[in-house]
Amino acid sequence: MERDNQIFGIRAIIEAIQSKTEIDKVFLQKELQGDLMKDLMKTMKQNNVNFSYVPVEKLNRLTSGNHQGAVATISPVSFHDLETLVESVLAKEKTPLFLILDQLSDARNFGAIIRTAECTGVDGIIVQKQGSAPVNGDTVKTSAGAVFNVPICKVDHIKDAIFHLQGSGIKTIAATEKTDQNIYDLTLNEPLAIIMGSEDRGVNPSVLKIVDEKAKLPMYGTIESLNVSVACGAFLYEVVRQRQ
Known part of the structure; x- marks a missing residue:
């Protein structure tokens, strides 16, 4: 620090x-x-x-x-108000893309995800105030400075943020192994929010109950899961591919 x-x-x-x-x-x-x-x-x-x-x-x-x-x-950055950010993003001609991090706790993973989010045109990242990774020197360094380019919102409860996004016409998709649906089988050309879970527990079960869709990446090895920043990159670049 x-x-x-x-x-x-x-x-x-x-x-x-x-x-x-x-x-x-x-x-x-x-x-x-x-x-x-x-x-x-x-x-x-x-x-x-x-x-x-x-x-x-x-x-x-x-x-x-x-x-x-x-x-x-x-914090080296100022945090944004969720409602104000969503309103400004919806006013643009670009199809909205948000990223929700549910209890992600590692600052380096957070930084790596912010870097990928900036490269893939994410409009805002939403984290919960309690239990989330800090925005510190490790985050800034790992993000290669992208932390200063992507709006970050801190909210009291992830579920309330999801309800607000859904009420604003934004589809929510959770990355989880607890589904038979493949990310490559979904249409990602509409307003979206991708939800990534914590390093050890994944997306909270209570969050999984309220999202619009659940999706996973195909796994062919013996290890059952990817690093969360790698998985996030795969999800975001599939969105980019479909929107090209």
Whole structure:
């Protein structure tokens, strides 16, 4: 983590959140108590700030400063409002293409996907505030700078985002092995949102229940799944192929 992209110390993080600094994620020491920590928790929850508990050793690796059990990362990009973005994309002549990442947690995978998304003309990437990969230095580096070119929306709940897209006339397709339908058998020339799942669990079962279509890639080897960024690239380039 770059030192100029972080804030450490409980009071400093509280003040940063209250001043509307674009906090990407807060790392908290496990089992830390006290009134100041309670104030931080209250402030984070009021402002929907993403946080996770980590061992103190990780915090010590992140900074040599007096972190008091809390280190925050500052996002290098500003996030977009979903409704505003969808409205602006629909106003264009281009057929919309969105990408939803359901609990993707690895920053490098996130960066690789953003890079592919930029190359394939994705209009916006949607992630959930809690449990998603941070937008940090690893993300920026792996994306080759594409993170600054593709709008990213952070939402409270993925399912609400899907309902909004569907209500806006955008078909939602989940990438999952839990289907007999092949991505190459679908028509992808209409307004679309592709949903990719987490590295270990895939797309959440509750999300699979509400999408319009489910599709998979054909697999001929003994390994049952692809890296999520590779699978995402295959899905997006099939969209490109059909829209050529």
